[in-house]
Amino acid sequence: MKNRLQWWAEVNDWIPKDQHGFRRGHSGVDNMTGLFLMVENAFRGSRDVLTTFLDVEGAFDNVNVDVLLERLASLGCTRRIVKFVQFVTRERLIFTEGATTAMRLCKGVPQGAVLSPLLLRTTFRSAWEAADPAEGVAALESAIETLGENLDSIGLGISPLKTKLIRFNDRNIQPGRQRIKIREHVVSSCSHTKFLGVIFDYRLSFKEHINYIKKMHLNNEYHEIFVWHILGITPGHSRSTIDAIRIVVETARSAIAACVLAGVLPLDLEADERARLYEIGKREGVLLDRNRTMERMRSLDDWQRRWTGSNKGRWTVKLIPDLKPWVQRKHGEMNYYLTQLLSGHGCFRAYLCRFGHDDLATCPSCPTEDEDAEHVLFRCPRFARERESLWNAAGQPLTSETVVAYMLSSHLGWAAVSSFASTVMKQLRIGERTRHAG
Numbered sequence: 132m133k134n135r136l137q138w139w140a141e142v143n144d145w146i147p148k149d150q151h152g153f154r155r156g157h158s159g160v161d162n163m164t165g166l167f168l169m170v171e172n173a174f175r176g177s178r179d180v181l182t183t184f185l186d187v188e189g190a191f192d193n194v195n196v197d198v199l200l201e202r203l204a205s206l207g208c209t210r211r212i213v214k215f216v217q218f219v220t221r222e223r224l225i226f227t228e229g230a231t232t233a234m235r236l237c238k239g240v241p242q243g244a245v246l247s248p249l250l251l252r253t254t255f256r257s258a259w260e261a262a263d264p265a266e267g268v269a270a271l272e273s274a275i276e277t278l279g280e281n282l283d284s285i286g287l288g289i290s291p292l293k294t295k296l297i298r299f300n301d302r303n304i305q306p307g308r309q310r311i312k313i314r315e316h317v318v319s320s321c322s323h324t325k326f327l328g329v330i331f332d333y334r335l336s337f338k339e340h341i342n343y344i345k346k347m348h349l350n351n352e353y354h355e356i357f358v359w360h361i362l363g364i365t366p367g368h369s370r371s372t373i374d375a376i377r378i379v380v381e382t383a384r385s386a387i388a389a390c391v392l393a394g395v396l397p398l399d400l401e402a403d404e405r406a407r408l409y410e411i412g413k414r415e416g417v418l419l420d421r422n423r424t425m426e427r428m429r430s431l432d433d434w435q436r437r438w439t440g441s442n443k444g445r446w447t448v449k450l451i452p453d454l455k456p457w458v459q460r461k462h463g464e465m466n467y468y469l470t471q472l473l474s475g476h477g478c479f480r481a482y483l484c485r486f487g488h489d490d491l492a493t494c495p496s497c498p499t500e501d502e503d504a505e506h507v508l509f510r511c512p513r514f515a516r517e518r519e520s521l522w523n524a525a526g527q528p529l530t531s532e533t534v535v536a537y538m539l540s541s542h543l544g545w546a547a548v549s550s551f552a553s554t555v556m557k558q559l560r561i562g563e564r565t566r567h568a569g
């Protein structure tokens with residue numbers, strides 16, 4: 132049901148282009164990058180950027196279900212869908228331990244249910260559309276007012292006390308000197324705030340964020356991984372993070388390899404496929420499994436053409452030239468270390484050096500070779516022992532043409548490569564930390 136609604140929402144363009152949360156093929160990274168680029172661009176033109184980070188009260192709990200149902204119907208959803216949504220929202224019963232009767236809930240959308248983010252977003256839509264991004268306090272205040280009114284109409288509200296204002300500038304205008312009014316509350320500008328897990332400060336220096344990472348990564352492996360993936364920052368690194376943020380953009384550009392590694396059809400191809408299925412269903416009056424299989428094959432062929440011709444993620448293309456067996460495999464989970472090895476994005480000096488996080492691209496043991504995923508997997512003598520046990524398990528020396536085929540051949544093959552990846556990547560990581568400590 133969620134997929135159908137989501138597809139319907141995407142196809143009918145309900146969702147504003149600049150909204151990224153809860154969307155397939157989009158992520159908070161787009162949002163973060165958008166803000167970063169906007170401020171960076173303004174600084175280049177000696178302009179400031181006023182930004183409010185609004186807090187909406189009791190989002191999931193306060194959605195007015197009647198308004199939601201009306202909106203779905205007016206957007207052209209079929210009666211069956213509206214009824215189903217009514218069922219999951221209106222007809223929720225809450226059972227309390229020890230009580231014999233159930234309580235009925237008729238406000239809000241169920242938190243934690245797969246549909247809820249989409250339903251919530253649908254209720255937000257008019258609000259977002261109404262708020263034009265505009266510069267200047269007056270524009271900002273009036274935008275927030277309109278947003279507030281729209282939220283009111285669906286049973287939600289902005290919390291002025293939790294709302295943050297930042298005046299991004301590089302002209303030494305201190306925090307606290309800018310004020311805006313939200314209803315009867317005055318909100319003063321602050322120095323920094325956390326947005327989607329990243330601390331943005333008014334100078335865009337990311338100093339607070341780096342300190343935060345340093346504090347966290349000592350005992351929080353998850354955060355480390357999160358930061359590595361989302362920001363491309365090496366924890367504990369103290370160089371300008373502007374470069375690091377650029378990696379976000381780079382990551383978005385190399386998303387084609389990320390989709391392949393995750394085995395997820397790129398969003399536009401997925402949408403095309405569903406549109407074709409919709410047309411077939413309309414024409415034939417029925418949708419057969421055969422139709423689905425054929426259209427999926429067609430999508431995979433389109434994806435394959437795009438993948439073969441891609442100039443991004445060449446290392447991954449080399450390892451996984453053929454998408455079908457990879458995407459349709461029955462075993463084999465990806466993990467952090469495998470992702471690094473198969474994407475080439477990780478603690479390899481050639482990669483770190485590309486983004487200014489290391490001085491040299493060369494391997495510490497092999498002065499004539501760059502330390503990249505290929506060198507580490509096939510040639511570097513530092514990992515001869517690990518390589519030998521992998522070759523032994525495979526029964527032959529592996530090459531870039533055979534390594535993924537070996538992973539796909541059996542659980543054992545997958546596990547052997549995965550174990551190689553985690554041993555080697557952990558060692559490279561230690562090496563990198565030692566270099567920076569020294």
Ligand SMILES: [Zn+2]
Nearest residue numbers: 494496497511
């Ligand atoms: Zn080497």
